[in-house]
Amino acid sequence: MTDSDCLFCSIIAGTTPAAVVLETEDVVGFLDVRPLFKGHVLLVPREHVVTLPELPEHLLVPLFASAQRVASALTSGLGAQGTFVAMNNVVSQSVPHLHVHVVPRTKGDGLRGFFWPRKKYADGEAEACAATIREALS
Numbered sequence: 001m002t003d004s005d006c007l008f009c010s011i012i013a014g015t016t017p018a019a020v021v022l023e024t025e026d027v028v029g030f031l032d033v034r035p036l037f038k039g040h041v042l043l044v045p046r047e048h049v050v051t052l053p054e055l056p057e058h059l060l061v062p063l064f065a066s067a068q069r070v071a072s073a074l075t076s077g078l079g080a081q082g083t084f085v086a087m088n089n090v091v092s093q094s095v096p097h098l099h100v101h102v103v104p105r106t107k108g109d110g111l112r113g114f115f116w117p118r119k120k121y122a123d124g125e126a127e128a129c130a131a132t133i134r135e136a137l138s
């Protein structure tokens, strides 16, 4: 299913130009137009899905297998030392079509914007928080 108002559906359809790096039956990968570093790839399911919780199970492996392949290619092909792999869901998600960022990283590259201020758990708080999440998972 595609959404006629969706930018990434239009890239997948070839209507909006993009520097495509990967095309599989289920997934398309293209360069982010505003890369954190050159070679920053966005991977999207061809099907119009907005967030990770909505991703159908049959697309989990194709999407993350593509992320694994691209992460390898950024190190072997572009000379990156490593990668940062992430996705925004709703909050900070500027395009409402699920996309995995695969960003090439090199030690000392100065990427700090992705690292939000860290919190500290009070005594017992981590266990209570973990219990809440376990309950939601059950």
Ligand code: DGP
Binding pocket: 007, 018, 019, 030, 031, 032, 033, 034, 042, 087, 088, 092, 093, 094, 095
């Ligand atoms: P996020 O903020 O996590 O939703 O990431 C959306 C990314 O999409 C952002 O890094 C910039 C990228 N982007 C936005 N518009 C376009 C476009 O028209 N073409 C391409 N290739 N990337 C885009």
